Amino acid sequence: MSDVLIPAPPVAVPPQGLSIGDAARAVGLSVDTLRYYEKEGLLLDPAPRDGGGRRRYGEHDLAWLAGLVMLRETGMSIADVRVMADLSRRAGTEAERLVVLERHRERVVAEMERTRRHLAALDTKIASYRAASGGYDASPHSPHSPDDQEEGPR
Amino acid sequence: MSDVLIPAPPVAVPPQGLSIGDAARAVGLSVDTLRYYEKEGLLLDPAPRDGGGRRRYGEHDLAWLAGLVMLRETGMSIADVRVMADLSRRAGTEAERLVVLERHRERVVAEMERTRRHLAALDTKIASYRAASGGYDASPHSPHSPDDQEEGPR
DNA sequence: GCTTGACCTGGAGCGCGCTCCAGGTCGCAT
């Protein structure tokens, strides 16, 4: 069975698979990046080749790629993605994969929280500039510095 | 005049200013990075020096640095921070600074939104691993791929 | 049969953002 747990695959995949160009478009990477990832061992296996030695990406490959992109876009390093790939090639490593994912999740959440706080500071800053320009005109003693309060007491 | 709009400065600054080491600690950067930023023109001015040619960071400098860190941590490039610094050195550029900040804000918000969606996918993935390991045991045909659905219809 | 364009491989190059190093100075404590 090996059903790939993907309700909505990123794109319709014909039986003979997608060319590297189409696959790249489908997952939002460049052709070069796709080849680079393969070289770096981030794929479960090198993409299967057709008669002429060209890569053909099946649903399976596309599914993995979509997940890979998700990990990369949440800031997982190439090295850590490789760890996931290495684990995923071996059966019985589910617990370890889970650990990697959970650790990653923690980092993502922490990072979002920090960004959220910085965004609040940015908003305050923007508001002060808006007030300055909207109030009258920019005063000669301009509001210096891109700063603003960040968090509460330190 | 020239009040720096900082309710809560990041740290208490003695009248003679902070050494580069203390300033670095205060804003969470390395000493090298602080010197690098100065070299790159990200500060409003090179930090003032004491008799022996050593940098002394005043409240003003610390305030700018705090803002700079906020911009960097929300993903603004060195180049764009330099633009902000260049603008902030000239009076009457408030509107332009506002544009830069607003554009940056848009990017940050978009980025957070993408991360939020990816995080949801990550959570689904984690849940499926938890179910697999908790349910019974990892089945031989293990849940392949770090993937999962991402967004709804494309 | 020929052109065109997408693809192949191996490897070099690059932009970013630091980080480190060599060789030296300063100032405080012993």
Next chain:
DNA sequence: ATGCGACCTGGAGCGCGCTCCAGGTCAAGC
């Protein structure tokens, strides 16, 4: 006066993640 640690400058080096290039093959359309 002598150490010591923190600081100085200019410049080299580096890790990451691609991106580009040369030189070649292959398949399809004209």
